[in-house]
Amino acid sequence: GDSVTQMEGPVTLSEEAFLTINCTYTATGYPSLFWYVQYPGEGLQLLLKATKADDKGSNKGFEATYRKETTSFHLEKGSVQVSDSAVYFCALSPRGYNKLIFGAGTRLAVHP
Amino acid sequence: DTAVSQTPKYLVTQMGNDKSIKCEQNLGHDTMYWYKQDSKKFLKIMFSYNNKELIINETVPNRFSPKSPDKAHLNLHINSLELGDSAVYFCASSHSTGTGVYEQYFGPGTRLTVT
Numbered sequence: 001g002d003s004v005t006q007m008e009g010p011v012t013l014s015e016e017a018f019l020t021i022n023c024t025y026t027a028t029g030y031p032s033l034f035w036y037v038q039y040p041g042e043g044l045q046l047l048l049k050a051t052k053a054d055d056k057g058s059n060k061g062f063e064a065t066y067r068k069e070t071t072s073f074h075l076e077k078g079s080v081q082v083s084d085s086a087v088y089f090c091a092l093s094p095r096g097y098n099k100l101i102f103g104a105g106t107r108l109a110v111h112p
Numbered sequence: 113d114t115a116v117s118q119t120p121k122y123l124v125t126q127m128g129n130d131k132s133i134k135c136e137q138n139l140g141h142d143t144m145y146w147y148k149q150d151s152k153k154f155l156k157i158m159f160s161y162n163n164k165e166l167i168i169n170e171t172v173p174n175r176f177s178p179k180s181p182d183k184a185h186l187n188l189h190i191n192s193l194e195l196g197d198s199a200v201y202f203c204a205s206s207h208s209t210g211t212g213v214y215e216q217y218f219g220p221g222t223r224l225t226v227t
Contacts, residue, residue, distance in 0.1 A: 034215070038153075043116075043202060044218040087153055098143050098208060099168055100216055102155040 002027040006090050006103035013080055013110050021075040021106045023064075023090035031092040033057075033066055033073040034100065038087045047075075047088070080110045115139050116219035118203050124225045125193055133188045133222045135203030143167075144186035145204040145216065146178060155202070161186055162208055190224075198226045 007022040025031065032051045036044040048057030053068035062077045073090060090103040116137045125131050137144065145168075146158040160168035164180040175191045186203060203219040 036218075043220040044155075044204075046215060046217070049215060089155065097168075098160045098162060098206070099145070099157045099170075100147075100155075101157075105153045105155070107153075 002031065002092060002094055002101050004090050004092055004101055004103035006088075006106050008104070009087075009107040011106060011108045013108070015082055015110055015112050016079045017110075019075070019077040019080045019084075019108070021088055021090075021108070023073045023075065023103060025071050025073065025090075025092050027071075027092055027094060029095045030068075031094050033064070034091045034093065035062070035064055035073070035075050036089040036091060036102075038089065038105070040086070044089065080108070082110045082112055084108060085110045116203055116205055116217050118201075118219040118222050120222060121220065122223050122225075124227065126227055127193055127195060129193050130189070130191045131193060131224070132190070133201055133203075133224070135186045135188070135219055137184055137203075137205040137217070137219075139205055139217060141205035141207050141217075142183055143206050143208045144180065144183075145206075146186065146188050147202040147204060147218075149200040149202060149221070151199070159186075159188075193224075193226045195226050198224055200224070 003026045034049045035047040037047045048059045050057040050066035056065045087105045089105045091100045143162045145160045149155045159178045161180045177189045180186045200221045204216040206216040
């Protein structure tokens with residue numbers, strides 16, 4: 001079945017460091033891909049999305065590119081802030097299906 | 113101007129009880145969902161409703177019964193609660209655009225603790 005694999009956390013960085021969180025997927029067809037973020041004690045917020053190969057999603061300095069050849073959707077940010085500390089979830093939506101399949105989540109902790 | 117709201121935010125109850133969680137969305141979406149997040153933060157879909165009709169049931173025990181009185185509401189009733197039901201339950205909603213891209217908006221979650 002379809003699945004998402006994320007790098008295990010926690011990821012601990014200093015402020016202004018470069019961030020990469022790896023995400024790979026297994027799916028039949030051409031899913032849509034998403035990154036969601038969950039701040040402590042809150043629900044999930046959509047961070048960015050990409051709906052077809054080579055699409056780049058971006059928001060709040062975060063970027064991810066839909067790579068069909070490597071089945072990947074890695075999340076990057078050039079300079080993290082303390083306020084970026086949260087759990088990040090990679091997810092896919094199989095084409096034509098009303099559901100999200102999530103990765104296990106990666107906790108990011110950014111220190112001053 | 114809350115988009116997806118859930119009540120209650122916290123729910124503590126004993127094994128064997130029956131409880132309900134309510135969800136409402138004011139985004140005009142036609143599809144609503146329930147997800148379960150376990151203690152390790154893993155998220156898994158439970159149910160999906162489109163225009164008040166059940167379209168996804170991911171092998172959830174019969175003790176869980178969703179009900180959608182209208183497109184803006186999706187409630188979750190749980191009978192005979194068990195310790196393993198302790199989790200955070202998230203409601204979500206989306207359009208079903210027909211293009212296969214289902215961007216979902218999540219509520220704040222309901223933390224259920226069964227003792």
